[in-house]
Amino acid sequence: MLALLRHRSQLLAARLRAGMPCCCALCGCGAASVLCDGCRQRYLAPPAPRCRQCATLLPAGAGAASLCGSCLRRPPAFDATVVVTDYEAPLDQLVLDLKFGAQLALAPLFGGLLAQAMRRQPSASWPALLAPVPLGGRRLAERGFNQALEIGRTLARDLGLPLRARLLERCRDTAPQTLLAPGERRANLRQAFAVPAAMRERVRGRHVGVIDDVITTGVTLDEIAATLKRAGAVRVTCLAFARTPRR
Structure with missing residues (x-):
């Protein structure tokens, strides 16, 4: 029914x-x-060279397998990142309209564009399953939806990949990362995520794609990737509509 x-x-x-x-x-x-x-x-300009691990922009002429200086100095727990664009005007307003204005018609747009970006990657590098970054209970109740999950619905359908909405759970509500100094963000998210026991068999030995709307510093996705790898994932790819440029 x-x-x-x-x-x-x-x-x-x-x-x-x-x-x-x-x-x-x-x-x-x-x-x-x-x-x-x-x-x-x-x-939505033609794809520019980006770090294959964190998707920050690289100088023109950089190779597809290049890494940025930050990832070379301190590699994150995730293995690759695919984004559509940078988080800059005017596209940043669309992200805000989805997240805080409940303009849910934008989620399929983001998911479809992200699917196009994924199709430019070798199919052998695609994840086996997808999972959204989970929201805390308080924030989910206030917003009424998880924007990462809504983006993931179209992305999963377009790529023909399974979407597991409950593969990850947020163990506690955390302060918004944007309100914290860079040095406080990692401590804010420590042990904030978990893979439920019922989902561990889906994770073990698999390549997991984690979906978000925007990557700012990458600390959230780094913590999630570490959590997934402790649960047995062999590879983690981050998938987001936009990436905040490094200044």
Whole structure:
């Protein structure tokens, strides 16, 4: 019954989209989808060289397997990162609209663009399963949804990969990372995540892709990757719509 209701809801949504005009989320002009072709061409530039481990931008001409200085000095627990773009204007506003404005129509846009970015990677490097960064109970109750999970639904469907919403759990509510000094962020997240006992067999010996909306310092994903590897994961790839540039 639940599957039937979901199917009917999807059909209704498709009919509404077909019969109603759509405006670009950035420029407001009429568009066939959430983002018009003009804004896609203007703001979603061709892929630039990025560090294969943390996805920070590299100088032009850097090779696909290059690492940035930070990852060379202190390698994170995750093995690779794939992002769509940098977290800069005007695309940063779309992330805020999703996360704090509950503009859930943006989640499929992010997921679809991230799937395109993944298809530019060798299929042998794809993870075997996907999991969203979990929210704490208080924040989930306040927001009403987990933006990473919503992005992951489209990403998983487009890539044909399983999405495990409960592969990771947040053991305690933590202070927002953006409110903390760089030296406090790692301590804030220490032992904040776990792989439930029921999920450990799904993790052991597998390559796990962890989904988030934005990577800022990478501390959250570093802690999650370490948690997954303690549970037996052999590789962790971070998947995010945007990456905050290093200044």
